[in-house]
Amino acid sequence: MLKITNLQARVAGGKQILNGVNLEVRPGEVHAIMGPNGSGKSTLAHVLAGREGYEIIGGTVEYQGQDLLALAPEERARAGVFLAFQYPVEIPGVSNMFFLRTALNEIRRHRGEEEVDAMDFMALVKKKLKIVDIDEALLKRPVNAGFSGGEKKRNEIFQLAVLEPTLAILDETDSGLDIDALRTVAWGVNAMRSPKRAIVMVTHYQRLLEYIVPDRVHVLAGGRILRSGGKDLALHLEEQGYKWVKDETAGVR
Amino acid sequence: MADTETLAGAAQAEDTGRQDFSAFLAARRGQEPEWLEQARADAFARFSERGYPTRRDEDWKYTSVEPLCATRFAAAPRPNPAALVPWLDLRGAAAPLRVVLVNGRFERGLSSLEALPAGLVVSGLKEALAAGEEDARALLLSSRPVEDAFTVLNTALFEDAVLIRVAAGAAISPPLEVLSLATTARAPFASRPRVALALAEGARLTLLDCHAGCRDDDVYFSNALLDADLGQGAFLEHVRVEDEARSAFHVSACRVAVAGSATYNSTFVTFGGRLARNRLHVVLAREEARADLRGLYRIDSDQHADHHTTIDHAAPKTTSRELYKGVIDGKAQGVFCGRILVRPGAQKTSAEQSNANLLLAREAAAHSTPQLEIYADDVQCRHGSTIGQLDEEMLFYIRSRGIDRAAACGLLTYAFGNEVIERIGFEPLRDRLSRRLLAKTGASRGQEE
Numbered sequence: 001m002l003k004i005t006n007l008q009a010r011v012a013g014g015k016q017i018l019n020g021v022n023l024e025v026r027p028g029e030v031h032a033i034m035g036p037n038g039s040g041k042s043t044l045a046h047v048l049a050g051r052e053g054y055e056i057i058g059g060t061v062e063y064q065g066q067d068l069l070a071l072a073p074e075e076r077a078r079a080g081v082f083l084a085f086q087y088p089v090e091i092p093g094v095s096n097m098f099f100l101r102t103a104l105n106e107i108r109r110h111r112g113e114e115e116v117d118a119m120d121f122m123a124l125v126k127k128k129l130k131i132v133d134i135d136e137a138l139l140k141r142p143v144n145a146g147f148s149g150g151e152k153k154r155n156e157i158f159q160l161a162v163l164e165p166t167l168a169i170l171d172e173t174d175s176g177l178d179i180d181a182l183r184t185v186a187w188g189v190n191a192m193r194s195p196k197r198a199i200v201m202v203t204h205y206q207r208l209l210e211y212i213v214p215d216r217v218h219v220l221a222g223g224r225i226l227r228s229g230g231k232d233l234a235l236h237l238e239e240q241g242y243k244w245v246k247d248e249t250a251g252v253r
Numbered sequence: 254m255a256d257t258e259t260l261a262g263a264a265q266a267e268d269t270g271r272q273d274f275s276a277f278l279a280a281r282r283g284q285e286p287e288w289l290e291q292a293r294a295d296a297f298a299r300f301s302e303r304g305y306p307t308r309r310d311e312d313w314k315y316t317s318v319e320p321l322c323a324t325r326f327a328a329a330p331r332p333n334p335a336a337l338v339p340w341l342d343l344r345g346a347a348a349p350l351r352v353v354l355v356n357g358r359f360e361r362g363l364s365s366l367e368a369l370p371a372g373l374v375v376s377g378l379k380e381a382l383a384a385g386e387e388d389a390r391a392l393l394l395s396s397r398p399v400e401d402a403f404t405v406l407n408t409a410l411f412e413d414a415v416l417i418r419v420a421a422g423a424a425i426s427p428p429l430e431v432l433s434l435a436t437t438a439r440a441p442f443a444s445r446p447r448v449a450l451a452l453a454e455g456a457r458l459t460l461l462d463c464h465a466g467c468r469d470d471d472v473y474f475s476n477a478l479l480d481a482d483l484g485q486g487a488f489l490e491h492v493r494v495e496d497e498a499r500s501a502f503h504v505s506a507c508r509v510a511v512a513g514s515a516t517y518n519s520t521f522v523t524f525g526g527r528l529a530r531n532r533l534h535v536v537l538a539r540e541e542a543r544a545d546l547r548g549l550y551r552i553d554s555d556q557h558a559d560h561h562t563t564i565d566h567a568a569p570k571t572t573s574r575e576l577y578k579g580v581i582d583g584k585a586q587g588v589f590c591g592r593i594l595v596r597p598g599a600q601k602t603s604a605e606q607s608n609a610n611l612l613l614a615r616e617a618a619a620h621s622t623p624q625l626e627i628y629a630d631d632v633q634c635r636h637g638s639t640i641g642q643l644d645e646e647m648l649f650y651i652r653s654r655g656i657d658r659a660a661a662c663g664l665l666t667y668a669f670g671n672e673v674i675e676r677i678g679f680e681p682l683r684d685r686l687s688r689r690l691l692a693k694t695g696a697s698r699g700q701e702e
């Protein structure tokens with residue numbers, strides 16, 4: 001479904017951050033990308049979602065047979081790519097419900113499906129609310145405006161549940177959550193697992209992986225994937241910390 | 254060079270103007286009382302003395318009327334009213350109570366005034382003169398604190414007027430719409446819609462004051478004037494929608510006098526016109542008078558919208574709030590000048606003003622000038638103004654959910670402008686304006702590119 005080959009990117013006019021990332025994700029799989037702060041995890045997620053401000057210097061990204069990097073952010077979303085932001089953006093003056101219905105209808109329209117009206121959308125929302133356990137009152141408020149850190153993360157997973165993407169990239173969805181919130185969010189993500197959907201979780205801590213068990217774990221450091229393995233690799237990281245990663249990266253450079 | 258041309262253009266316009274005025278007076282001779290004829294002649298004399306403003310006038314620093322002076326405007330056409338019916342709901346607020354002015358002339362036949370609530374009286378100029386001249390005279394010509402070239406021009410040349418009175422204690426519901434419609438004509442023409450409104454003690458009214466054209470390439474000059482008197486404890490909710498043809502000139506003035514414990518709320522929404530200049534002058538004449546002014550201008554291509562507001566705190570314990578927002582795309586220019594005058598002795602005055610502008614394109618421009626003149630010491634006055642672009646972080650977030658850039662810009666434009674629109678209580682109008690705001694914008698990219 002997703003094939004990243006030797007991807008190199010830099011901040012526009014600035015320093016290089018991704019130094020040749022290789023990654024292949026198949027439908028139904030859950031991948032975890034772990035790494036120390038500043039290793040380029042968010043940059044990778046942003047480049048996949050099409051954020052401006054980065055320059056691709058080399059490599060390719062193929063998604064369902066298309067050149068993902070050639071698409072505008074909205075085209076990627078319509079093709080089924082979803083990014084749960086590490087820092088969800090506040091949009092004062094636009095209600096969550098209205099925003100999400102507009103997004104859903106854009107995506108449906110481009111798939112040649114019928115738009116959902118306000119009534120049907122409410123019914124859909126009611127169903128999805130159960131998955132994420134988000135306060136219904138939050139949905140009537142402007143997007144993320146004044147939400148707590150935990151509420152913002154839940155809202156991202158709620159959007160994920162409503163938009164039903166094919167490839168979900170979760171950027172540190174676990175950070176800043178207490179253990180109860182972590183459990184509900186993990187439950188929501190697990191509910192979204194399906195043979196047709198792939199999930200790429202970016203995380204700094206092993207903790208999340210106790211609740212969402214990945215098929216593959218990758219360690220990203222210094223802008224490239226240093227090691228890949230099964231879920232045990234995460235445990236290894238937990239015991240040893242990221243120190244060895246730093247040593248190895250230093251050695252490589 | 255430009256200034257010499259302006260002056261030459263203005264002088265020429267005045268010359269033809271003088272001939273037009275003589276013809277105008279001659280045609281009406283004998284149909285109007287002498288005091289009105291006299292008032293017209295006085296007004297025209299003052300206009301001739303003054304001439305059209307140039308950009309040397311402080312008040313017109315950012316707005317040139319040169320293209321207006323350079324256009325020859327014929328007398329307003331009289332189209333067949335029946336042909337205009339479809340335009341009324343399309344361009345107006347579709348309110349159940351409606352006054353229609355076509356090219357500045359009151360059309361009772363097109364208006365919906367059969368079931369006026371008790372306490373509300375609406376009449377055209379002729380009817381008002383027939384019913385009682387003194388009353389009409391007081392409404393039309395009671396001394397007003399401000400005049401400029403355009404208000405005197407209106408007084409000299411207005412063909413018709415709508416006079417609205419609300420009796421003491423009457424709370425009028427539903428809202429009253431006044432639709433000033435300009436029609437399509439072969440040559441540019443001038444119209445001078447004029448409305449005079451008096452709310453007696455404790456009276457309440459919502460006025461939906463809509464100015465609209467029919468087709469975007471219609472060229473006309475609407476020189477509109479609205480005078481309102483609010484009695485003790487009265488309340489006026491004034492919604493002004495300016496949706497003139499794209500090629501039209503719109504210069505309006507609203508002069509509002511607010512008595513003790515009375516409240517004047519206004520919401521000005523400006524979409525149309527090649528040139529729109531709206532002057533709003535509010536006098537808070539007695540203690541506890543209050544004004545809350547909001548405005549939104551949404552312009553693009555080569556439009557120019559200018560809002561000049563004055564709030565005159567002429568008595569102690571008066572309060573004003575003011576929020577104007579501009580969304581400016583293309584090469585359009587928005588001008589906001591907000592004057593707050595606190596007179597000597599107007600202690601315990603509270604005044605807040607803010608103007609925020611959103612520029613959607615690199616060549617879009619906003620000029621924002623607060624003018625605070627404070628001659629009392631025990632007052633609270635605050636003002637602020639901002640000019641900014643759409644937030645790229647927000648745009649990316651919205652686009653990452655499948656919404657394209659133009660629609661994302663529309664969504665953020667709506668979020669920005671809705672603070673003004675949401676106060677409009679009459680839902681059909683509010684919804685229509687919201688949809689206008691939400692429409693995809695051709696916003697070019699931010700400044701970073």
Ligand SMILES: Nc1ncnc2c1ncn2[C@@H]1O[C@H](COP(=O)(O)OP(=O)(O)O)[C@@H](O)[C@H]1O
Pocket residue numbers: 011014017035036037038039040041042043044053
């Ligand atoms: N827009 C940017 N401008 C400048 N530096 C950036 C930008 N985005 C990321 N970086 C830098 O790139 C490196 C990787 O950042 P990031 O991808 O956010 O790491 P992670 O998510 O793994 O913590 C960091 O050193 C960060 O400071």
Ligand SMILES: [Mg+2]
Pocket residue numbers: 041042043086171172
């Ligand atoms: Mg990060």
